[in-house]
Amino acid sequence: xxxxxxxxxxxxxxxxxxxxxxxxxxxxxxxxxxxxxxxxxxxxxxxxxxxxxxxxxxxxxxxxxxxxxxxxxxxxxxxxxxxxxxxxxxxxxxxxxxxxxxxxxxxxxxxxxxxxxxxxxxxxxxxxxxxxxxxxxxxxxxxxxxxxxxxxxxxxxxxxxxxxxxxxxxxxxxxxxxxxxxxxxxxxxxxxxxxxxxxxxxxxxxxxxxxxxxxxxxxxxxxxxxxxxxxxxxxxxxxxxxxxxxxxxxxxxxxxxxxxxxxxxxxxxxxxxxxxxxxxxxxxxxxxxxxxxxxxxxxxxxxxxxxxxxxxxxxxxxxxxxxxxxxxxxxxxxxxxxxxxxxxxxxxxxxxxxxxxxxxx
Amino acid sequence: xxxxxxxxxxxxxxxxxxxxxxxxxxxxxxxxxxxxxxxxxxxxxxxxxxxxxxxxxxxxxxxxxxxxxxxxxxxxxxxxxxxxxxxxxxxxxxxxxxxxxxxxxxxxxxxxxxxxxxxxxxxxxxxxxxxxxxxxxxxxxxxxxxxxxxxxxxxxxxxxxxxxxxxxxxxxxxxxxxxxxxxxxxxxxxxxxxxxxxxxxxxxxxxxxxxxxxxxxxxxxxxxxxxxxxxxxxxxxxxxxxxxxxxxxxxxxxxxxxxxxxxxxxxxxxxxxxxxxxxxxxxxxxxxxxxxxxxxxxxxxxxxxxxxxxxxxxxxxxxxxxxxxxxxxxxxxxxxxxxxxxxxxxxxxxxxxxxxxxxxx
Numbered sequence: 069x070x071x072x073x074x075x076x077x078x079x080x081x082x083x084x085x086x087x088x089x090x091x092x093x094x095x096x097x098x099x100x101x102x103x104x105x106x107x108x109x110x111x112x113x114x115x116x117x118x119x120x121x122x123x124x125x126x127x128x129x130x131x132x133x134x135x136x137x138x139x140x141x142x143x144x145x146x147x148x149x150x151x152x153x154x155x156x157x158x159x160x161x162x163x164x165x166x167x168x169x170x171x172x173x174x175x176x177x178x179x180x181x182x183x184x185x186x187x188x189x190x191x192x193x194x195x196x197x198x199x200x201x202x203x204x205x206x207x208x209x210x211x212x213x214x215x216x217x218x219x220x221x222x223x224x225x226x227x228x229x230x231x232x233x234x235x236x237x238x239x240x241x242x243x244x245x246x247x248x249x250x251x252x253x254x255x256x257x258x259x260x261x262x263x264x265x266x267x268x269x270x271x272x273x274x275x276x277x278x279x280x281x282x283x284x285x286x287x288x289x290x291x292x293x294x295x296x297x298x299x300x301x302x303x304x305x306x307x308x309x310x311x312x313x314x315x316x317x318x319x320x321x322x323x324x325x326x327x328x329x330x331x332x333x334x335x336x337x338x339x340x341x342x343x344x345x346x347x348x349x350x351x352x353x354x355x356x357x358x359x360x361x362x363x364x365x366x367x368x369x370x371x372x373x374x375x376x377x378x379x380x381x382x383x384x385x386x387x388x389x390x391x392x393x394x395x396x397x398x399x400x401x402x403x404x405x406x407x408x409x410x411x412x413x414x415x416x417x418x419x420x421x422x423x424x425x426x427x428x429x
Numbered sequence: 430x431x432x433x434x435x436x437x438x439x440x441x442x443x444x445x446x447x448x449x450x451x452x453x454x455x456x457x458x459x460x461x462x463x464x465x466x467x468x469x470x471x472x473x474x475x476x477x478x479x480x481x482x483x484x485x486x487x488x489x490x491x492x493x494x495x496x497x498x499x500x501x502x503x504x505x506x507x508x509x510x511x512x513x514x515x516x517x518x519x520x521x522x523x524x525x526x527x528x529x530x531x532x533x534x535x536x537x538x539x540x541x542x543x544x545x546x547x548x549x550x551x552x553x554x555x556x557x558x559x560x561x562x563x564x565x566x567x568x569x570x571x572x573x574x575x576x577x578x579x580x581x582x583x584x585x586x587x588x589x590x591x592x593x594x595x596x597x598x599x600x601x602x603x604x605x606x607x608x609x610x611x612x613x614x615x616x617x618x619x620x621x622x623x624x625x626x627x628x629x630x631x632x633x634x635x636x637x638x639x640x641x642x643x644x645x646x647x648x649x650x651x652x653x654x655x656x657x658x659x660x661x662x663x664x665x666x667x668x669x670x671x672x673x674x675x676x677x678x679x680x681x682x683x684x685x686x687x688x689x690x691x692x693x694x695x696x697x698x699x700x701x702x703x704x705x706x707x708x709x710x711x712x713x714x715x716x717x718x719x720x721x722x723x724x725x726x727x728x729x730x731x732x733x734x735x736x737x738x739x740x741x742x743x744x745x746x747x748x749x750x751x752x753x754x755x756x757x758x759x760x761x762x763x764x765x766x767x768x769x770x771x772x773x774x775x776x777x778x779x780x781x782x783x784x785x786x787x788x789x790x
Binding site (some may be wrong): 157220225234236239240242244245247248252292294295296297298300311312313314315319321322323324325330331332333334335337339341342343345346351360364365366367368370397424425426 | 613684695
């Protein structure tokens with residue numbers, strides 16, 4: 069397949085089944101107003117037809133109202149207790165949960181009681197145990213784990229090329245995601261607090277990108293992990309993984325080798341090596357880093373080709389997919405069970421590092 | 430530092446201390462006439478002033494003479510026994526050992542008895558024990574482990590940038606080297622025979638590239654390994670690593686995650702992630718794949734730059750460096766002790782995969 073032709077012919081929203089109705093939009097309550105919600109999600113929803121932000125939920129109603137003003141939404145601002153009390157429940161159809169990981173569960177529980185759909189940020193929760201409780205709580209509502217790579221056009225084309233046999237059988241995956249959380253969110257970020265983030269800082273928040281995306285593209289689940297991690301900087305005193313390198317074994321013998329760090333150059337990549345070709349996304353994973361898909365084939369004389377993708381607002385496309393599934397009343401690919409499996413993978417990575425052993429999921 | 434200016438100002442042979450004397454060339458005996466010697470090393474030596482091939486050593490004198498004719502050298506052809514008997518010893522000053530790994534030792538022993546310098550292919554031998562014997566045998570002669578990356582201009586510039594602090598402190602390394610040995614050398618290649626290759630096929634022959642190059646650029650030695658490997662194809666029935674993914678822990682907390690496979694798309698890369706920048710060589714490692722050095726810096730707004738390097742004949746430059754050290758009577762950076770440490774790293778990788786545990790070197 070010619071890459072450029074494939075891109076030109078590719079329907080970037082090949083998942084779309086319904087048309088948005090401007091008179092009947094999907095209305096979001098946004099829970100947790102950190103920078104990701106205010107700088108990424110609220111603008112993304114504002115840019116997409118057929119969805120809107122109608123309620124903001126934060127520690128105080130005042131903060132929520134202030135964010136509503138600052139983000140030019142007409143949203144109602146309420147506090148967390150009011151949300152749990154069902155206040156303004158008539159004003160929204162779905163909730164976007166973007167709190168620290170260890171607080172996902174109570175908001176999903178309340179959303180389920182209120183019979184609202186949920187788009188829940190990754191990782192699904194802070195521990196496997198709490199994630200299992202979350203899956204149970206959400207058994208009767210539509211729920212999506214917010215894996216924005218699943219609707220990223222570059223990732224979808226890579227998956228299509230792989231499934232078409234364009235790189236032969238899969239051999240190995242490499243991936244990494246690194247950033248400097250001290251620069252982005254400061255040393256007091258909840259991502260550095262195990263009581264809020266879960267077992268660590270880098271694998272939970274960044275390593276999950278190659279873990280989940282490889283799994284999505286390969287169509288194989290991880291079965292075991294090996295890992296090495298370290299923390300040296302004082303800001304990482306409570307977590308084991310200022311930086312982590314880890315291996316994942318997949319069904320059928322394919323292995324992945326990954327790196328994640330919250331104290332490093334911002335960078336991300338995903339490389340899928342097959343018997344007769346290689347696909348590589350670089351940059352990858354970051355919302356505002358233009359993706360390029362590279363393909364290499366051939367033996368004695370190799371052929372390297374690549375295509376650049378216009379930057380898409382991954383949060384906008386993800387929210388549009390979520391809304392389309394709800395309008396269409398169909399099941400969501402990355403549901404809570406899907407997110408739970410990655411929680412097991414993440415916990416296996418930390419356990420493998422702790423024990424210095426291969427850990428089966 | 431501006432990458433392009435750095436490349437333009439960079440003396441690609443910054444290691445050179447002496448001028449070759451056409452009337453007094455360094456004369457090589459080539460031991461082992463497989464495709465690497467005939468297609469890579471003999472042409473490389475022919476292209477470089479001040480070195481020449483004068484003796485070819487193979488299983489029979491007839492084969493050696495035939496290769497001499499085919500490669501347009503005036504070299505004398507002798508067989509292995511004749512080499513051990515000291516035949517034609519007056520015709521050469523140094524030997525290039527490019528036999529299967531498990532045969533390096535006897536040729537180095539004979540070269541030492543004959544007081545010849547040695548350029549020995551990597552890995553140094555098939556096992557740590559035999560490599561230790563090789564180090565002992567070569568105690569009184571100049572010997573180099575043939576790491577052609579040490580004199581590759583792209584690698585040297587990457588090392589210089591790293592040492593100048595251009596990516597901050599090192600965080601992690603990623604690397605991979607993959608090829609299809611069945612296509613290159615066939616299913617009866619000695620690389621698939623543990624009695625000749627050592628503990629495996631992919632880590633010994635290909636994984637050693639990121640293992641050694643990362644160590645060279647970082648200036649840090651590995652201290653522990655974790656690994657996962659598998660063999661499925663029938664040609665890999667005697668070795669555990671048709672494909673391998675593995676981790677290396679370095680002195681001071683830096684980790685590396687690597688992939689190697691002898692049954693995959695030809696490809697290689699090396700990525701060095703630091704706290705404030707990233708350097709990446711892609712392609713990397715293959716002699717006839719033009720190297721490109723990529724650099725990324727910046728946080729919220731990243732800057733990506735890259736420079737391409739003209740393809741250099743890495744074997745030619747390596748042989749020229751070796752000859753320069755001999756003329757200058759100075760010590761060789763990648764000596765046998767240097768190669769022995771990588772043997773320990775390789776053995777730790779196989780042991781880690783076998784035991785499913787972290788293994789210290």
